[in-house]
Amino acid sequence: MLRRNKLLGKFTGAGFMQKAVLHLLACFTALHVSASCAQEVRVGFVFDKTGPLEAYFKQTQAGFQMGLDYATSGTMTVGGKKLRVIERDSKGKPDVAKAQLAAAYADDKVALAVGAGASGVTLAMLPVAEDYRKILIVEPAVADSITGSKWNRYVFRTGRNSSQDAISNALVHDKIGTSIGTLAQDNAFGRDGINAFRAALKSAKLVHEEYLPASTTDFTAGAQRLIDRLKNLPGRKIIFIAWAGSSNPFKIADLDLARFGIEIATGGNILPAMSTYKNFPGMEGATYYYYGIPKNAINDEMVKQHQAKFGSPPDFFTAGGFAAAIAVVTALKKTGGDTNTETLINAMEGMSFETPKGIMTFRKEDHQALQSMYHFRIRSDPNLAWAVPELVREIKIEDMDIPIRNQVRQGSKR
Numbered sequence: 001m002l003r004r005n006k007l008l009g010k011f012t013g014a015g016f017m018q019k020a021v022l023h024l025l026a027c028f029t030a031l032h033v034s035a036s037c038a039q040e041v042r043v044g045f046v047f048d049k050t051g052p053l054e055a056y057f058k059q060t061q062a063g064f065q066m067g068l069d070y071a072t073s074g075t076m077t078v079g080g081k082k083l084r085v086i087e088r089d090s091k092g093k094p095d096v097a098k099a100q101l102a103a104a105y106a107d108d109k110v111a112l113a114v115g116a117g118a119s120g121v122t123l124a125m126l127p128v129a130e131d132y133r134k135i136l137i138v139e140p141a142v143a144d145s146i147t148g149s150k151w152n153r154y155v156f157r158t159g160r161n162s163s164q165d166a167i168s169n170a171l172v173h174d175k176i177g178t179s180i181g182t183l184a185q186d187n188a189f190g191r192d193g194i195n196a197f198r199a200a201l202k203s204a205k206l207v208h209e210e211y212l213p214a215s216t217t218d219f220t221a222g223a224q225r226l227i228d229r230l231k232n233l234p235g236r237k238i239i240f241i242a243w244a245g246s247s248n249p250f251k252i253a254d255l256d257l258a259r260f261g262i263e264i265a266t267g268g269n270i271l272p273a274m275s276t277y278k279n280f281p282g283m284e285g286a287t288y289y290y291y292g293i294p295k296n297a298i299n300d301e302m303v304k305q306h307q308a309k310f311g312s313p314p315d316f317f318t319a320g321g322f323a324a325a326i327a328v329v330t331a332l333k334k335t336g337g338d339t340n341t342e343t344l345i346n347a348m349e350g351m352s353f354e355t356p357k358g359i360m361t362f363r364k365e366d367h368q369a370l371q372s373m374y375h376f377r378i379r380s381d382p383n384l385a386w387a388v389p390e391l392v393r394e395i396k397i398e399d400m401d402i403p404i405r406n407q408v409r410q411g412s413k414r
Contacts, residue, residue, distance in 0.1 A: 040082040041339055043328060044104035044113030052245050053117040055270065059317035060140060064114065066305055066318075067325025070298070078329055079245075081339020086274030090116050101125045111339035111396070112137065114324050119143035119188040127227030129154040133341055135348075139324040140317050143188040143249055144196055147368040154341070156348055156367040158324045158360065160288050162189070166196035167400045168239065168286035168373035169202075169267050171280040171402075177235035178204035179227040183219070183249055184242040195241045199403075207233070223252035231260040241266040250276045268376065268389060270316045277387035283378040289319040289357060289395025290389045293374050298322075299356040314356075323355035324368075327362075350391035361397070366406040371395045 040204065047057045068076060068083055076083045086108045090097035097116055104110045105128070112135035116122045122141035130152040138146055140159040147157050173180065182197065184190035190211060198206050204268040208229040210222045223239075230237045241260060243249045253264060264280055268287020277283065287293075290314040291303050302322055306314040314322075325410035326346075332339070352361040360369040376389030 005346060007326060029077050040084050041078060041332060041337065042084050042086055042110040043109060044085045044101070044108060044110035045085050046090055046097060046101050046104055046113055046115035047087070048092040048117035048121060049087070049089040051117075053092060055272070056117045056140065056317050057268070059315045060117070060321035062306070062322075063302075063314065063318035063321025063323075064325045065321075066302060066309075068329065069323035070301060070305075070322070071292075071326045071329035072411070078332040079105065079335070081337045083329075086110060090121055090125075092118055092121060094121050097121045098124050099127050101128045101136070102132070102334070105134050110134070112328070112341075112344065114139055115329070119146065119192070122146055126150050126152060126155055132199060135344055136207070137324050137327060138321040141189075142193070144192040144268055144405055145188060147366045149407070151366055151406035153345065153367075155277065156327070156362055156369075158327050158355075158369045159320050160371060160373070161196075161197040161368055161402070163194040163402050163405075164371070164373060164400065165242075165267055165286070165288070166193055167200040167402065168375070168395045169265075170197055170200035171395060171399070172205045172284050172286050172375050173238060173240065173265060174201050177204045178238060179207050179230060179233045179235060180204055180238045180240055181208040181230050182240045182242065183210045183212070183222060183226060183252070185214045185244065185404070187214055189244055190214075190242055192351055196403075197240070197242070214245055214247070216249075219249050219252050220255070223255055226252075227257070227260060227262065230262055237262045238265050238274065239263070248276060253279060268316065268374075271313075271386045274386040274389070277378050277389075278380045280387075281378055281380050285378065285389075286375050286395060287389055288373060289316055290376070291315070291319075292373070292388070293376075293391050296354075296356070298326075298354055302356050319356045323353075323357065323360060326353050326355055327351075327360075327369075339388050347376070363404070365404045368402070370402065372396050373400070 049057045088100040090100050104113050114137045119141040122138055124310055135154050138157040142162050144162040182194050185193050211227055212222050226239050241249050265285055267285045302314050327352055330353040331344055331348050335343050348362050349364045352359050357371055360371045363370055373395040375392040375395055377392050379390050380386045381388050
């Protein structure tokens with residue numbers, strides 16, 4: 001009898017009851033989370049929320065939220081499932097970005113993810129998408145290698161790549177008798193961009209390439225090397241600048257380039273950076289986006305809503321975030337809300353979708369979004385803090401021969 005009572009005590013004591021209750025709660029919570037997940041689509045947003053590209057994050061985030069709202073007509077629902085965005089901060093560091101994306105896939109159970117700002121950070125994230133066999137939509141990192149040598153089949157990009165930047169700018173400046181020197185950051189963004197720019201030139205001559213650390217604040221030495229190479233050449237002479245971040249390479253204009261007949265040229269940029277462009281009226285280049293250029297209903301609505309919400313027009317990366325959101329919703333509409341990765345890949349390869357820039361199409365071979373670019377000429381407006389890139393012409397998808405640079409690696413997960 002005593003032995004029987006001791007055995008019963010094991011199953012009726014406070015310790016057992018506590019464990020039993022905790023186990024039941026855990027099971028209930030797991031079932032609840034499972035049921036909750038079945039009723040929602042979780043989207044990871046892994047971005048450089050802090051660091052040198054924080055401004056890019058704020059624009060992309062605003063555009064992404066506005067785009068989801070627009071594409072779902074304010075319901076934040078697709079295929080009967082609620083969209084839930086879960087943000088994680090990559091802090092502008094490749095190792096942190098890898099860990100955060102892995103946590104988004106494994107812990108947050110996101111169906112797909114969007115990110116990130118810097119090209120170097122984004123490159124570190126690509127193998128994580130492959131390891132987890134989950135889609136990563138790249139916005140706005142531009143290095144060609146993202147959809148080129150480092151690509152895998154889980155990577156799609158709504159942002160433009162370095163080739164699109166470079167080829168559109170080359171089309172503006174590629175004239176017989178023109179000599180060009182380049183000033184770019186010594187990183188994936190800068191080198192991929194200039195490699196593509198060089199390859200796109202057919203008539204103009206690229207005579208010198210200058211690469212400086214992204215943290216550079218004194219550009220004098222690099223500028224002097226460019227001047228020395230260009231100053232005695234005949235014909236038109238241009239220094240083409242490819243730069244991102246807070247440093248100001250346009251300070252080289254203080255060296256009085258005009259006395260050598262040297263011009264400065266560059267592509268588009270965010271509005272705060274384009275305040276510097278006011279010093280270069282008439283400068284030409286090609287841009288990814290400026291709110292006053294595209295003429296379509298989506299852009300009109302984005303400009304209207306952004307002005308109402310933030311008291312300012314949308315910027316460069318706002319349009320990119322908006323486009324990424326529309327890509328997500330368009331894909332989920334095609335699958336009826338099914339988040340199976342293979343189903344999504346089949347839906348997204350070759351998929352066309354409307355954006356503030358007009359139609360984009362995910363090229364089947366490398367999942368790069370093909371899109372228009374815009375040839376501009378700078379005008380200074382005293383009523384605006386930034387220079388106005390007036391449209392010269394739309395450079396359409398068919399005007400640019402964007403190389404396919406990816407190769408499926410041996411052993412790549414299929």
